[in-house]
Every structure is written in structure tokens, then in C-alpha cells.
Amino acid sequence: MGSTAREPEPRGERRFHQLSSLQLESVRRRTFASWPSASVDPDALARDGFFYMGEKDHVRCVFCGCHIGAWTPNDHVRTDHARYSPECSFVAGSLTGNIPRTPRTHDDDAGRLYAFLDDYHDSRLAHGRPRTRGRYQSDAVPLPSAEQPALSEFARKDTRRRTFSGWPKGAGAGADPLAEAGFIYTGVGDWVQCFQCSGGIHTWRHGDDPWADHAHFYPYCPFVREHLEQRGGESGVGEDLAPSPPPASSVPSRPEELSPEETELLLHHPIAQRLLSKGFDHRLVKEALKQKVETSGLMCSSLNEALEIIFDYEDSINESLSEKST
């Protein structure tokens, strides 16, 4: 293991709304804010599909799940990735949903597409709410409400606490205070999610207060509001306990709907290119992928997922046509 320590970096955006956002290199890169090793460059790790697991110098690949640590200055990220995980689809150059970080001087269509997807994701994260899920660690999307928590099986603190069995020992916040403040552990890095609003937070540092961060990043969460009201009642102070608005963001807000130009850009994704080369209709591919990006904020993660999306989209069109004709 490399012994030279690194200075901690600024943390940047700490929210996440779905685990699959780790497909973005920019999101993986943010997990390295407390990266302790000077032996290997966190930029190179994030570029090669890795995120930081929050413990020692351990990283995991989003695409194959392989887990590597104990880096030394002579290590080369891609060589070790290929050696430990020769089957990794990303290493093999197969189609994935990876969204690389592009230099802002991107002058080809794929570069423009990746820059757009990166900005689109950041804007939704900064200005949108998580779409809550009905199942633990799933990306399916029902609506948030006080009556129906996102992850109702974790409404009790003791059931939330049990999800933390694999919580990294080096993480900045403790499992108990996190569970108390409504969070469950996702099993990924130090990423936790609220059972009620589904809001996610990562990159914890020592001294962070889970309740304060929960209220700061997700002020509309009914669980946070109830907690603040109770605390106000206990202290007997009549002060206004309305949580502060979410952090002011330098990320510009934008409509969720893609413009015709942005939709056209989707066709430059390698997955879209493959679908077109298989003979799928240009317009069908474009509209189905547009719907996918608008619902999830991300491109599909594999060719199989893209095919499912195309067939579902075709079915929905046929259904609405037959409804009209009856």
C-alpha cells in the first residue's frame, strides 16, 4: 500500500438520487474526496470505472464489481483492472452506459453528447427531487409522500440499523446516528439513502451531523420535518424551525424535457449507433432513448437494456394506437 497521504479535496456535490448515477465518471470522481493514497491517481481510477469504497484505499468497478486495494506507486490502473477482472465489460470495450468526463472543448458529436448528459444529470440533481422507490436498492419509481415512505420496510430504526453491517470502518459518520436520522446503507461506498424521501448522501467526513445534512439537502422530507417539529416542542422555543432551502447551486436549472437538438444528439451514443446498425428505425430509437433519459436522467447501461426499452416503447405506441381506434 502507498504510504504517502493526500490532502482531502473539496467534496463538491454530495447528493445522489440513484446508485446507477455511478455510470457517470464525474460522479465516481466525487467519491474520491477523502482518498488517502498518493500512490495512484484518483482521476485514473474514476476514468477506468472505479469509485472509492470509503475504507483504506479500496475501490470497486461499477461495471464488473471487482474490488482492488493496497495500491503501490508502480501500479497501473488499467493493467491491474484487466488482470483482476479480465471479463469486465468496460475493460473489454463492450457497450456500457459509462459517461466519460469530457474536456469542455469537445468538438465531436460523442463529446457533445457526453458533456450534455453530464450537465443534464447535474441539473436534475441540483434542482430536482429523488424519485422514490418501492424496493431497496432498486431504481423503480413511485411517488414520495408522508403516508407512503419510499422504503417502508425501513420505517423502524432497528431495521435501518441492520443494513449497516458492511458499513466501512473509516467512514466519517457512524452507523447509529445515520440510522437514527432515517438513513439506510446502500452497500455501496459510504452511500446512504433516506427511507422516507429516498434522498441519498455520500462522502461523509468526521464531524458531519446526519440530521443537519439530511435537513440541508432534503428540506422537504416529511421525516426531517417531523423531527424538527418534535425537537421544537421539546425545547419549548417558539422559533421557526422550517429547514433552510437546499444549497444554492451554480448549476443552471433546465427543463427535464429534451430539445429536438438534444434528442438528435442521443443517436451518437455507441448503443444508439449499434441499434441503428441493426436496422431499428431512426425515429423509434430516438424517441425511446429520449424517454429513457427524461425518466432516469441517464442513458441505458447495456444493449440489452436498450432493446427492452425499444420494445416497451413500441408496445406503448401500439397500445395507444389501438385505444384510439376503439
Ligand SMILES: [Zn+2]
Ligand atoms: Zn471492471
Ligand SMILES: [Zn+2]
Ligand atoms: Zn428524507
